[in-house]
Amino acid sequence: MSEKTQPIEHLVRELEERAKELNCLYKIEDTLNKSEISLEEAFRVVVDTIPPGWQFPEITRVKLEHKGSIYTSEDFTESVWFQKTDIRVNEEVIGHISVYYTKPTRSFDEGPFLKEERKLLNTISERLGHFILHKDTFAFISELQEIRDVSTGNLKHKWQVVLDMLYKTDKPLFNTIIRKLLHNLCWQENKEAQQLLKDAGIEQKSESSDEGENIFDENKPLKKKSLDNDAFVQSVIRLADENLRDDEILNKLQKWIYEDKCSGLVKAVETLETSLNEISEALRKYFPLISNGELSPSIEKGLKVSLIRRFFTDQTEYISIAKEFVEISDFYELTDHIILPSKSYGKLGGKSAGMFLASKIIAKKARSSDKFKNIKIPKTWFIPSDGIMHFLHFNELEEVIEQKYKDIEEIRREYPHIVQIFKNSDFTPEFINGVSVALDDFGDCPLVVRSSSLLEDQFGAAFSGKYKSLFIANQGTKAERLTALLDAVSEVYASTFGPDPIEYRAERNL
Secondary structure (H helix, E strand, O other): OOHHHOOHHHHHHHHHHHHHHHHHHHHHHHHHOOOOOOHHHHHHHHHHHHHHHOOOHHHEEEEEEEOOEEEEOOOOOOOOEEEEEEEEEOOEEEEEEEEEEOOOOOOOOEOOEOHHHHHHHHHHHHHHHHHHHHHHHHHHHHHHHHHHHOOOOOHHHHHHHHHHHHHHHOHHHHHHHHHHHHHHHHHOOOHHHHHHHHHHOOOOEOOOOOOOOEHHHOOOOOOOOOOOOHHHHHHHHHHHHHHOOHHHHHHHHHHHHHHHHOHHHHHHHHOOOOOHHHHHHHHHHHHHHHHHOOOOHHHHHHHHHHHHHHHOOOOHHHHHHHOOOOOHHHHHHHHOOEOOOOOOOOOOHHHHHHHHHHHHHHHHHHOOOHHHOOOOOOOOOEOOOOHHHHHHHHOOOHHHHHHHHOOHHHHHHHHHHHHHHHHOOOOOHHHHHHHHHHHHHHOOOOEEEEOOOOOOOEOOEOOOOOOOEEEEOOOOOHHHHHHHHHHHHHHHHHHOOOHHHHHHHHHOOO
């Protein structure tokens, strides 16, 4: 039977297996999010949590290796039936996780293991890599903090030790800090620093031109100069020593090192080619750093604006308001309630954007006014705008996109047929899995499935009542509730091609 035509009972059985895997991942995630937990404690939780997440827990054994130390699950024994993955930090392999079956079973996707178990194992190793990076980074930053807080001793020697350590372990960051020190001295109008910066840069005048012609206008390559030669570096360090206080230098080093560690999130969010999945992963990876440190106001504001653009809208009116009320942590929490298609580049739509911003405004106002404290925000899960395109491609329904170009009366005649086609189409197993997780989070309370078009509820175009909003009782078995919810989603998708929204869009040239 094909993947698209599996009966719902079979899908439910598969979802029960996925639920085990998700419980495993959630427990590990919850453990790794505890800032006070040690590496050893985290490793032991991981090796004890993995077996119940696999298909045959009673014969599953785990071994975790990290820099020469080995952690194993209870009654550990190796066998010929195993899968293994690397633990990496900054592309460097620092350990391994191996999962063994102590007895043979029938073959699945990877020997006796499911492809979903391989994906889960890779995800766990990736999470561990993030956790270890977080621990290493904060250990380093804590050392800087301790040095900064010392009131006695040779502070000059200590900040120079930090620079020396960076030179040996992270040359690009060392060069960045040297450049920042020089720029900082220039901003303080230090004449020697300004001359050093000028000497290290491209000459502005052509030596061969009597008329002082600007060499940037010439059609030949410019001569480059090395910015990391020893003389240049030592000159910057000497000028910093002579013109900046030792505690001031330590403060700057700590701030710049911290911001460098968070640069991966900035790059992910500000790169247009990055999918929502990758941004969500970057938020998960760097959130422990962001939540425990201080970003500069410029980086923090830039990140917030970029996140608003990627998740919601490019409308400047919305952004100018939202950036004053939302925090980076809000997007970290938001990603836990998004059903993401693979490689999603969509947004969450007008209604989602409005609800999100309203909830943040209410939360902020509630801190200072009792009027807002009892306002409830409905629990919500989101599907990005390109979810409908994944649905169309999966069911080979691309031709319905042409509906919006037909005569309005023809659209009215064909719309009931379009609804039936959508309600008889299938969703990807990945999407069904995400909806199942959302359903578990909601429980058996009644639900409403609502549209959230990119054009909807924006400035100048409300689309009120143009798309479907469907109420479902959400009662019965898990299979029945899942079927009803998926059916409602497909009908809301179909309403995109209804006569009213198409006519409304045409009237407003949208």
